[in-house]
Amino acid sequence: MTTHLFPRFTDGPDIPRVRRAGRRAAVALLLVAGLFAAVPATTGEAVAATSICLNGKLVFDHADAEGGTAKPVVTLPARGAAWDLWGRTGSTGSSQWLTGSTTWTDDGHFNACYDAAAPLQDVFIRFRSTSWLWQVIKSTTDQSQYSFDTTHIASLGASQDIGTVKVPAEMQRAWSIIDTVNQLWSKRANPSTECWTRHQVWGACDMLTYVWSQNAASGGYWDPGTKYVIMNGNQPDSRHFILHEAGHWFMWRLYNRSFPAVTNCNPHYITKASSTSCAWTEGFADAVAAYSMGDYRYVYDDGNETSIANDKNSAGWDQGDTVQGRVGASLLDFWAVNGPDGGNWNRDIDLMSRQSSQDFKDYFTVARPSAVPALSTTGTAKTIIDGHTITY
Ligand SMILES: [Zn+2]
Structure with a gap:
């Protein structure tokens, strides 16, 4: 896949505003919306700010069922996967969310930038098991996403390439799901909006949710009750399996919530x-x-x-x-x-x-x-x- 399904961009003037407004859950969608809304450029400030970036590439190990019963382990770029840049702009206090987006959908690259007037302190990137319109949560009771942080950088005064970041092994299959669902989303054939189907209103797109954990003993179905896809330990090794279950959810959504x-x-x-x-x-x-x-x-x-x-x-x-x-x-x-x-x-x-x-x-x-x-x-x-x- 060579096209950029999601735009490549760094941060923008709307991001801190969105953050302050406390609309954290809507940040990703608003970031996309902002691209089409022609957000005006930042007005000049007295203090010259420098764009400080952490660049790199997110990858994950995938036990490739499509490669045969030996399931060869391949290291793949994690496409369209969420990242958040955290850091501290002052000398005291705790790190705060600075900006966020997803990795590029062709090669898993990320380019996390923040305009700062002074070196950022305690800087790191947090990756989460979600993309714009799909996510992996730990269980139906603990609905949190998987996440992990890069090594904290005490002080960052200039952009740095942190190279390749690999998803920890114990949670890698969550990123197999995140990466794979791109292949359906990119073909969803909704000419109206970035949402999954024409039944959804831009700004309120539905999220396709997978429930997965490495130690789950049962799974392998789309639950018509919760509308979640339930997958057990190694089931995400098959991209067809991941996409088949997404197909049930997609039919339900095409049929406007009637299966x-x-x-x-x-x-x-x-x-x-x-x-x-x-x-x-x-x-x-x-x-x-x-x-x-x-x-x-x-x-x-x-x-x-x-x-x-x-x-x-x-x-x-x-x-x-x-x-x-x-x-x-x-x-x-x-x-x-x-x-x-x-x-x-x-x-x-x-x-x-x-x-x-x-x-x-x-x-x-x-x-x-x-x-x-x-x-x-x-x-x-x-x-x-x-x-x-x-x-x-
Ligand atoms: Zn089925």
Whole structure:
């Protein structure tokens, strides 16, 4: 990924104002909003201030399930991950929050700057397990994010490059989640705002929340009650797993907080019949993960994988629209570069944000014709579902 999904910027004149206003939780969004609001430049002050920066790059170790069952450990840039610059502007008192943003979304770089008239004291960066619109919290009861601080610098009078900062091992999988969700957010196809879907109002975007801890014994689902994704110890090793669960939350949000009524869905398998509602919701989530990753796979957290690609002759596959892999592959074919929906999923996402469907048949036979302009249900589209053993 080479584009900067989030703008590169340092600090700005609005940041201290926001901080003083006590609107800490809204800082990140306001920082983004400020970019579009053309915040005026700082008016001149009597004391010449110097921009003092701590630069570096945030990385994390990732046990890469997508790399196979050996799960090779790779060190990756933590993209779009929150940082806060802390320090003290006076000779006494305690360190205070000075500014904050996220790492760059291509390479995990950070550039934390503060305009100071004198050297900053007790300076450090605090990294938190969150991005603009998604976060990882420790548990449903302790809803705090993971965080860690860089080595404190007693006095900083000029900018310094602190090099590569690695997420502590015991919390690295929280940053696997933070990093991975960028891949869905960047494709969320909401032309209206930076929010996840068009149902959200800019300035009040919804946060996608994961609950994860290294010693959690159970997890691996999106909880329709709390709307949190629950993941246990090593499950974040699979990016497909992370994105599949995000896909459930994304459907719920596209459907404006209304999730289809799902029956006969526990357990469910990519290749086996469940129910039409289960195949629709799980097939969509599988397709979200594969589309975000740019493949046709589902990869489990142990590194095993199942190909979602299938045809009429696929051995061991059940048939029809109660099979999630049949539904998921149909969707991926619709969204493919050479598919009937324009080469991507954008028109489908727009349709889903306007019309809910209870199952794939409802989506194909009712929703697709209602899109403006209509999404095809004949020709290539019909051939695609036929090839996945679905006939309407
Ligand atoms: Zn699922």
